[in-house]
Amino acid sequence: MDERSDYAKLFNDIGTPEVITVAAIVLATLLLIVLSQRGLNWLANRLHGQLRFRVFALVPLTRLLILIAAIVLIVPIIIEPSLRNMVTLFGALGLAIGFALKDYVSSLIAGVVSAVELPYRPGDWVKIEDTYGEVKHVGMRTVHIQTPDDDLVAMPHLKLWDTPVYNANNGGPTLQCVASFYLYVEDASGWVREALKDVALTSAYLKFDAPIIIVAEEKPWGTHYRIRAYPVDPRQQFLFITDLTVRGKKVLSEGGVTSALLPPDTALDAGGEVAGASSSPRG
Known part of the structure; x- marks a missing residue:
């Protein structure tokens, strides 16, 4: 009673x-x-x-x-x-706070895991979901990613549990870049590979001790050529891609090669590029 x-x-x-x-x-x-x-x-x-x-x-x-x-x-x-x-009140309050902060605690635990497994480090270029950029800081709860558009994104570590992490250079000084060119089938002659390789070799941003690979893939609308090469510094990747794309299009145009027009559904699969050359860093 x-x-x-x-x-x-x-x-x-x-x-x-x-x-x-x-x-x-x-x-x-x-x-x-x-x-x-x-x-x-x-x-x-x-x-x-x-x-x-x-x-x-x-x-x-x-x-x-x-x-x-x-x-x-x-x-x-x-x-x-x-x-x-007071004990009853604080107990209920602690339970409510614990339930509300479960994602916060999960991020802290994932932060400890990231310190051991090293899926990313400062200086790495990573892609998590739709965010791509350079890792600037790895904290206990979040990783700070500087995007090419100069936005700083704080990504919680809990993404490690269910989201793939694409690391373009994985703590190293090399990062592969890709410049794409879409050409008509009849224009896909043997000299195109050599011309694109020369474009890469004459780039001021090229890392010369890394391989240059020209990949050709036949498509119903034409041939998809890609230059795979490495810049001197990962931070030069967009300057390098721009240089390859602009000079590559110029060389192909001077050689009489015309760009293929992709069908609308194919253009969406290719990332929205409709014609000519496109490019992106690996990862």
Whole structure:
């Protein structure tokens, strides 16, 4: 019977004064959040440089602190602040937080696994899902990837559990690049291979001690030629690909070779390139 009485006292007797107090705290909380957000945004928009972004970063932090303060004030009004009630409350809160943060914990565990298996390291060029770029930082929860468009993507480590990780250079100084050319069947003569190889050999970005491979694959609409070669530095991959593509198209055009027009369904399979030359880094 005593235990039933203790559990019955989990909540205080809520009367009109308590309702008014809770309502006042809620209204004050909303007012402080609105004022802090507008004030900080107003201040940040009048600052410059790194200080401006630091003030912007204070907006969500200030909102969180105000909400925590409001909860600390409201809980003792509604719940009897006894030891048994506090243990019950924090136990339920811990269970809810643990369930909400299961992906966060999974990312931390995957971060430990990544430190052992090394699927990526700073300096590697990786592709995870639709994100391709250079690994800038490997943290405990996320890996930071700088894309060619200069976007910094924070990818959680938990992607390791169910997503393939394509590593183009795997901690090494070599990264294979591919430049593609789509030609008509009647234009696919033997000199095309040598011409494309010369294009690669005369590139200022070529790593000379790495192999150059010219691959030809017959298609219903023509012949798909690919130059597989390596730049001196992985960070030069897009300059290297551009150089191969532009000069390769020029050489083929001067030799009287015309580009094949891909059927619409084939163009989608080829990554959306409709005609001429296309290129991409491996991975």
